[in-house]
Amino acid sequence: MKYVYPHSIDNGGGEMITFVNFIPGPDGGMLEIENRVQPGSGPPMHVHHLQDEALTVIEGKIGAQVLGQPATFHGPGETVTFKRGVPHRFWNAGDTVLVCHGYATPANNLEYFLTEIYKSTKANGGKRPSVFDGAYLQFRYKSEFDLVEVPGLVKAFIFPLILFFGTLRGKHKKFLDAPEPINHE
Numbered sequence: 217m218k219y220v221y222p223h224s225i226d227n228g229g230g231e232m233i234t235f236v237n238f239i240p241g242p243d244g245g246m247l248e249i250e251n252r253v254q255p256g257s258g259p260p261m262h263v264h265h266l267q268d269e270a271l272t273v274i275e276g277k278i279g280a281q282v283l284g285q286p287a288t289f290h291g292p293g294e295t296v297t298f299k300r301g302v303p304h305r306f307w308n309a310g311d312t313v314l315v316c317h318g319y320a321t322p323a324n325n326l327e328y329f330l331t332e333i334y335k336s337t338k339a340n341g342g343k344r345p346s347v348f349d350g351a352y353l354q355f356r357y358k359s360e361f362d363l364v365e366v367p368g369l370v371k372a373f374i375f376p377l378i379l380f381f382g383t384l385r386g387k388h389k390k391f392l393d394a395p396e397p398i399n400h401e
């Protein structure tokens with residue numbers, strides 16, 4: 217998938233990401249990112265199996281948490297780094313818009329995945345992606361990304377049923393140009 221930069225996405229629930237630039241590299245390249253997050257908003261606990269991610273606070277206050285550890289809080293000029301394979305979340309812990317600049321590397325399918333998740337979330341009222349879209353993207357890119365808050369039984373049994381019946385109804389057709397997942401195992 218080819219994007220023109222800057223490329224902005226908005227989930228309708230208080231989060232906007234601008235993919236400022238893509239820097240090609242031999243191992244999947246690097247995405248330069250700007251996040252704008254409304255107070256109280258932020259992604260759920262998730263993991264990037266392949267990407268390292270860093271966010272430097274430009275304005276506001278970020279709350280950050282690695283699974284199983286207490287939350288930390290950071291202000292302007294401070295950087296939060298999340299290593300690949302480590303479940304984490306972040307949110308706007310202040311009263312004003314949180315603005316962060318950062319990167320994710322290697323980029324691989326991160327931009328596609330987030331673009332589609334945000335598009336579906338926005339179309340679904342800004343709370344979460346549609347059930348089919350969430351199941352499809354989570355299942356297709358499970359080697360790259362995982363939403364930790366979705367129970368394993370749902371991923372193993374419910375998602376396949378949602379995918380089967382959704383595919384019968386043709387809901388998968390909007391993802392026909394989806395890039396191939398990267399296998400990290």
